[in-house]
Amino acid sequence: MISGAQMIIKCLEAEGVDTLFGYPGAAICPFYDKLYDSAIRHVLVRHEQNAAHAASGYARASGKPGVCVVTSGPGALNLITGIATAYMDSIPIIAITGQINLEQLGRDVFQEADITGACESITKHSYLVKDARELPRVFKEAFHVATTGRPGPVLIDIPVDVQLEEVDTEFRYPEKADILGYKPTTHGHPLQIKRALAAIEAAERPVICCGGGVVLSGAREEMTAFATNSGIPIVSTMMGIGVMPMHSPVYLGMIGSHGRSYANRAVREADLIILCGARVGDRAVAAPNQIAEQAKIIHIDIDPAEIGKNMHVDIPIVGDVRGVLKILAEKVKKTDRSEWIDRVIGYKKAFVPRGEDRTDFVEPRSFIRSLSGMMQEDAILVADPGQSQIWAAINFTQREGRFLTSGGLGTMGYSIPAGMGASIAKPRRQVVSVCGDGAFQMSMCELATVCACHVPLKIIVFDNARLGMVREVQDQLYGGRHCGTYMAGNPDFVRLSEAYGIPARYAANNAEAEKYAAEMLAAPGAFVLICRTDPDTPSI
Amino acid sequence: MSRYTLSVLVENQPGVLSKVVALFSRRGFNIHSLAVGPAHDETVSCITIVVNGDEHTVEQVEKQLNKIIPVIKVRNLGLPGEHISSGLALIKVQCEPERIEGLMQLARLFGAEAVDIASGVVTYKLAGETEKIENFADALKPYGIREIVRTGQIAIEKNGR
Secondary structure, eight states, X not given: OEEHHHHHHHHHHHTTOOEEEEEOOGGGHHHHHHHTTSOOEEEEOSSXXXXXXXXXXXXXXXXXXXXXXXXXXXXXXXXXXXXXXXHHTTOOEEEEEEEOOGGGTTSOOTTOOOHHHHTGGGSSEEEEOOOGGGHHHHHHHHHHHHHSSSOOOEEEEEEHHHHHOEEOSOOOOOSSOOOTTOOOOOSOOHHHHHHHHHHHHHOSSEEEEEOHHHHHTTOHHHHHHHXXXXXXXXXXXXXXTTSSOTTSTTEEEEOSTXXXXXXXXXXXXXXXXXXXXXXXXXXXXXXXXXXXXHSEEEEEESOGGGTTTSSOOSEEEESOHHHXXXXXXXXXXXXXXXXXXXXXXXXXXXXXXXXXXOSSSOOHHHHHHHHHHHSOTTOEEEEOTTHHHHHHHHHOOOSSSEEEEOOSSOOTTOHHHHHHHHHHHSTTSOEEEEEEHXXXXXXXXXXXXXXXXXXXXXXXXXXXXBOHHHHHHHHHHSTTOOOSOBOTTOOOHHHHHHHTTOOEEEESSHHHHHHHHHHHHXXXXXXXXXXXXXXTOOOO | OEEEEEEEEEEOOXXXXXXXXXXXXXXXXXXXXXXXXXXXXXXXXXXXXXXXXOHHHHHHHHHHHHHSTTXXXXXXXXXXXXXXXXXXXXXXXXXXXXXXXXXXXHHHHHTOEEEEEETTEEEEEEEEOHHHXXXXXXXXXXXXXXXXXXXXXXXXEOTTO
């Protein structure tokens, strides 16, 4: 005899899961009871949303799916923003939710919520398990769906009586998932690849646009080979940051409304744009159809629904961007386009980055530039949406590291839990989370988790006592009428961090910020660095 | 705006229909009619959706439907006339005794069957394409329609395809 709860543990073990981010409750207690006997590590977060964010950070840093576990009703509903954040950025997470007794389902009993229904549009797939015997198949399918094709979150809702159900069967985990309607296309169509090669050869002013899909498919090497062999300059979306080492001369930087002007200019002047794992989001390309009129578009994506969704495409290639880039890198002919290359590199060289060190405040843009020189080659930088996200995205020089952020949904409060997840996945790598005082206060409860689990997470808070990005919008579009963006009542963040047992420093200017950053990076454990920031500092 | 018919084969599991319907509302697509029933074997259901939109919209609908895991296959059966389609209507009509002759004649013309006759009220059953059903309903109007119940259209590819 084996119980449903025991089967869940065995499924997770069979999938090689070593860490769970969770928050228990009555409807998931049978599972937690069996977790007691398991070697799987449980990280107790302080709010369910952060369990999903931590799983997301863990997944991004480790390349394995992140797993979070919560109870029914409010526990499950608190996950929603975290699940949606993962969905928008195509991050593989498995969300396990307890559910009230199967036989009481639909009667609005205590802590009941239709979580599979609520998550319908923000999960890649979801299951409500009604029979413990189905658990092995469901888990096998869930991990398969979450990690293959275009990755994404999968939800498994398990009623408490299904967890308690004793099944008279031997546990057998399926070797493979066989889902009739799920066969993602991974190999690019040879004919389309041939057309793409011809278009590349004919192009005078081509540009590669690298998106998050390149990171997800692990195609960094293939992308570098393709760019090198073809001699085509690269721009990236926010999600594509870090694929190309930024000091590479042909890397032009991030495009978009908050991107680098020279990168946007290269895209505008191109006659061929090779979109790789990028979905042409509105923040990356403001007027996609205008660009498509001027340039030929090759779009490589594993999700056929992304091709042609936001932009007219001339040559669609459905497939795993890694495999396609490998072929392109092998077959592409290097054409002399020195005039074009010189032109775009000229744009980049002529650009003077904004923001210089200050003595009255910490100038965030120049500080981020200094910080990138101080951090390890393979450091992981996690940024919270808002001004911090932009300051970090365009001023940090990525070399062998990673840049993690909530690019699609723009969820505030992401950087601390996601940084925590990333650090737990890669304990030996430097992980630095960057946020404003707004985002910090959305997830500062996780300082307790950081402390309890000895996570060596470094947190930089740009404190301007404002919701800076919203305030900037109010300045630009609403006549400077600052409504609801002044954060009155901010606590003393240094003392707050110290109350959690985490060393903290307050930097009032750039010189201090650099000094304390060195101290922070040398510290063995967690560290919080508060930077006094001028509210009038723009994001770009 | 044209009217396209999609035939969607899905695994017969709970919640599939809601996933399909939710997709339409979420992505802002318009459903004109919907019909669901078991397909060739009982583990598979067929959902026939008639959707209003242009070619680009319908292509997006197809692609988004394909992303739903229990969706096995999506076929675009094209515009009206490019496939065989049929729906069913039950129409309750007012009928004074002196007008019954004319009413019966009209029904014969359309091939509608009187399935229930009570005093002063006749219920007709008619199968056929949307246009035929609409024409029949129009022709019945002068008699006084009490109630119309219609199914969504079901559709199948023409011979040999």
